[in-house]
Amino acid sequence: MALTGTLTRDGKVVKDVTYEIREIEGIPSVWAKIGETDAFNVSDVLTQDFAEAENIFTGDDNNGTNAIFDKTGLRNKNGEWVDSMLGGLEYVPSMMNGEQVGMKWIRKVKTNDVIGRLISEYEPHFESMADTVENKQDYNDLMATFLTNSKEGGDLETVADGVYKLTTEAKAKFVQQMVGKALEDKIPGYEVISAQENGDDTVTYINQDGQEVTTGDYKTEYSYVGKQTGAGFENQQIKEEVIDPNAKTKGDTDEKDAWAVDNYKSFQNNPIGYLQGENIRGFKQSEDNKNIITFDVTDDDGKVTGTDTFDLQKPNDVKALFLTIDGTQAGRKRADKVYNIAKKEKVVRLKKEKEEQEKLEIVNEKAKKSFDTKLKSLIDVRKKQSAYNRWDPKNSEMPDDLKKISNIIGGLSDKEIKKLTWEKYQDLVKKKFKNQQS
Numbered sequence: 001m002a003l004t005g006t007l008t009r010d011g012k013v014v015k016d017v018t019y020e021i022r023e024i025e026g027i028p029s030v031w032a033k034i035g036e037t038d039a040f041n042v043s044d045v046l047t048q049d050f051a052e053a054e055n056i057f058t059g060d061d062n063n064g065t066n067a068i069f070d071k072t073g074l075r076n077k078n079g080e081w082v083d084s085m086l087g088g089l090e091y092v093p094s095m096m097n098g099e100q101v102g103m104k105w106i107r108k109v110k111t112n113d114v115i116g117r118l119i120s121e122y123e124p125h126f127e128s129m130a131d132t133v134e135n136k137q138d139y140n141d142l143m144a145t146f147l148t149n150s151k152e153g154g155d156l157e158t159v160a161d162g163v164y165k166l167t168t169e170a171k172a173k174f175v176q177q178m179v180g181k182a183l184e185d186k187i188p189g190y191e192v193i194s195a196q197e198n199g200d201d202t203v204t205y206i207n208q209d210g211q212e213v214t215t216g217d218y219k220t221e222y223s224y225v226g227k228q229t230g231a232g233f234e235n236q237q238i239k240e241e242v243i244d245p246n247a248k249t250k251g252d253t254d255e256k257d258a259w260a261v262d263n264y265k266s267f268q269n270n271p272i273g274y275l276q277g278e279n280i281r282g283f284k285q286s287e288d289n290k291n292i293i294t295f296d297v298t299d300d301d302g303k304v305t306g307t308d309t310f311d312l313q314k315p316n317d318v319k320a321l322f323l324t325i326d327g328t329q330a331g332r333k334r335a336d337k338v339y340n341i342a343k344k345e346k347v348v349r350l351k352k353e354k355e356e357q358e359k360l361e362i363v364n365e366k367a368k369k370s371f372d373t374k375l376k377s378l379i380d381v382r383k384k385q386s387a388y389n390r391w392d393p394k395n396s397e398m399p400d401d402l403k404k405i406s407n408i409i410g411g412l413s414d415k416e417i418k419k420l421t422w423e424k425y426q427d428l429v430k431k432k433f434k435n436q437q438s
Contacts (some may be wrong), residue, residue, distance in 0.1 A: 051140035053148040054129075056178055065182040068121050074114060076208060081191060083208035085110050089195060089215060094308065094324050096282075098300040103323045104308060105195035105205065114187055119179055126178040130171045139164040146174055149181040192297075192308050196316045260337035264318075264345075267338075271312060278325050293321065313349075315342035368422045378402050379414050408432055 018033050019042075033039040058064045076082055086107040094104045133139050139158070147153055156170040166174065195205040204214045267274040271293055275283050286292035291312040296304045308324070310317040319339035323331065381402060408428050409417060 051137075051144035053144035054141065056126075056145065056149055056182060065122055065125070068125060069118065069186075072117060072121060074117065080208050081109055081114075085114055086191060086208060089193065089203060089205060093327070094297070094320075096324075097298065097302070103327060104320050105193045105203070107191055107193050109187060109189060109191065111187055111189070115183060118183060122179045122182050123175055126175040127171065129178075130166050130174050133164050133166065135164060142174070146177065150177040151180070152177065188306055192306060194309075194311065194314060194317055196314075260334065261341060263334065264338050264341045267318075268312065275325070280325055295324070313346065315339050315346055318342045371422045371425065374402060374405055375417055375420065378405055378409075379417060382414075 016035050020031050020033070020039070021028050022031050023029075030042040031039045032042050054060060054064075056064055057066045059067065074082060074085055087110055088107065090106050090108065091103055092106055129142065129145075133142055139156075143156060146156060152173075154173075156174055157167045158170070159165050159167055193205050195203045197203055198214070202214050202216045204212060207213050272283060272285050275281075283293055283295050286294065293310045293312065295308045295310075297306040297308055299305050308320075310321045312318060316339070319335045319342070322335035322338050325331065326334065405425075408425065409420065412420070
């Protein structure tokens with residue numbers, strides 16, 4: 001290991017290796033010396049088995065700590081922490097490159113509960129690894145695993161020379177260091193939550209179990225108002241104020257409202273372009289859903305600690321995104337105006353979607369009632385045209401309402417058409433549409 005640069009002493013790579021040529025019975029050989037230790041024959045060392053460090057996360061057969069974690073049930077099928085492992089709702093600063101740029105809703109992970117659960121699962125696993133050491137090769141492999149993952153390094157003492165069972169203290173040291181490594185950087189401090197302020201000092205959000213929760217018990221002690229003091233920026237408690245963009249109070253004007261509307265429209269038409277215009281970088285637009293914008297959250301060292309997700313059709317997410325752009329007092333006013341515009345647009349959009357759905361249901365109900373009659377008409381038309389060798393499923397002489405049905409089921413026999421139900425016909429329509437799309 002010294003020759004390959006992988007030998008470690010007290011957790012550090014050994015570099016003080018010296019070499020010399022010695023002759024034994026007239027045959028030259030290479031000898032090496034590490035520090036003040038006795039020299040050894042390099043050829044003899046290279047014929048020995050190398051120690052192999054185990055990947056404690058994956059294990060030898062997918063039985064490492066990753067698999068153990070998955071079996072704990074601490075995360076749901078979507079990879080989110082289960083609700084019992086998250087604390088209350090909090091409104092906290094959103095940080096970018098170590099600077100505060102806005103606000104967001106979060107729920108902190110109950111770190112002590114999570115760690116307690118994982119330690120109880122990890123400790124028996126690593127104790128078992130230590131207990132299975134039976135010979136020198138096993139011991140060397142365990143030492144390699146220990147030195148690869150331990151911050152302290154050092155030796156793992158055995159109960160006696162030539163015996164490879166670890167002492168109680170050495171076993172405890174191995175387990176402690178391995179559990180610490182397994183937990184390192186695996187537990188984020190919080191999860192970002194999409195929450196809706198209701199305007200009555202309450203907030204509504206969806207918990208990890210998919211249930212809607214409305215609460216007035218949430219923390220806002222870190223709300224950012226951009227008040228500069230000698231010590232930098234001062235955090236103060238403030239109360240959210242819902243601003244009506246059409247109101248004419250507090251100096252608001254039609255011109256300012258138009259400015260807010262223009263901002264919102266520009267943002268919705270080209271979100272990424274708008275953000276770049278605000279000199280904000282790092283946002284990504286989902287390829288599957290253009291209404292989803294994501295942003296990696298980093299700590300002071302630039303390490304990604306989480307991902308903020310914004311749904312442009314959710315007013316509260318739009319507001320949170322604008323607060324991320326500008327968390328100053330002026331930025332909060334802009335965010336409030338945009339939030340109210342987004343709420344109004346959502347009401348209009350949902351109303352329109354509801355009306356279109358109701359119209360579609362009426363059309364479908366009428367079509368369903370006349371479906372059997374049209375099938376009989378289609379069979380009659382087909383028989384008449386077949387008699388003159390003029391049958392074509394897309395025949396232009398056919399009435400438009402029958403032509404649409406014929407385009408879907410024209411290839412079926414009369415017997416198959418008679419058995420056709422409205423529901424099965426709808427399935428054929430969807431299938432044909434899907435094939436056309438692909």
